Amino acid sequence: KQWYQRRVRGSQISISPSKHREVVVYNNSAPGILEDGSENVQVFLNSRFLRYATEKKAAKNRLVDPSKILHFFALPLEVDEDFVLKLLEDKGCPTPTSISMHKSEVCSAGLLEFDSTEEAIDTAAIANHMQGTHKGVRYLMKIAFTGKKSMPVENYEEAKPAAAAATAAKAKDNKNEEEEVINLSRNFND
Secondary structure, eight states, X not given: OOSEEEEETTEEEEEOOOSSSSOOOOTTOOOOBOTTSOBSOOOOTTOTTOTTSSHHHHHHOOOOOOOSEEEEEEEOTTOOHHHHHHHHHHTTOOOOSEEEEEEOSXXXXXXXXXXXXXXXXXXXXXXXXXXXXXXXXXXXEEEEEOOOSSOOOTTXXXXXXXXXXXXXXXXXXXXXXXXXXXXXXXXXXX
């Protein structure tokens, strides 16, 4: 029985529960190089991203169906929504229709909304665990599905329409108008 079946970056993937209790790397798995230059065998047993290494870590995980809303977190406090959008654009991710950010005591986090679940899946596949540096602070952006069907705005500043934001930015650049204040939340489709 297939547990999960979706398209990721144009290719169909299917995931189902394994019949095996553990992953075994056989010694006869001959290491080699694939056409794209990557290794044909990779072992992630010691990876810090392995979320099922212990029972305690595994208990924190919950199954959430993909939706068009993604939660991102673990970015430096100084980043803003333009920084996040540029990160996604540079990686070739679909452009979100809206973004809401909030700051905790230790990091920046927020929500991204896309036109479709497929765009959100592509973004999660491309950008999860993206590493970088911002103003000398290293980060490892993490992305997860929220399970939400629409963008909640109760805990965020009211969303700002993208068309208005783009028009204001062009006017500012072209006419050197006085600096405007941009909310921490924007909706790019209104």
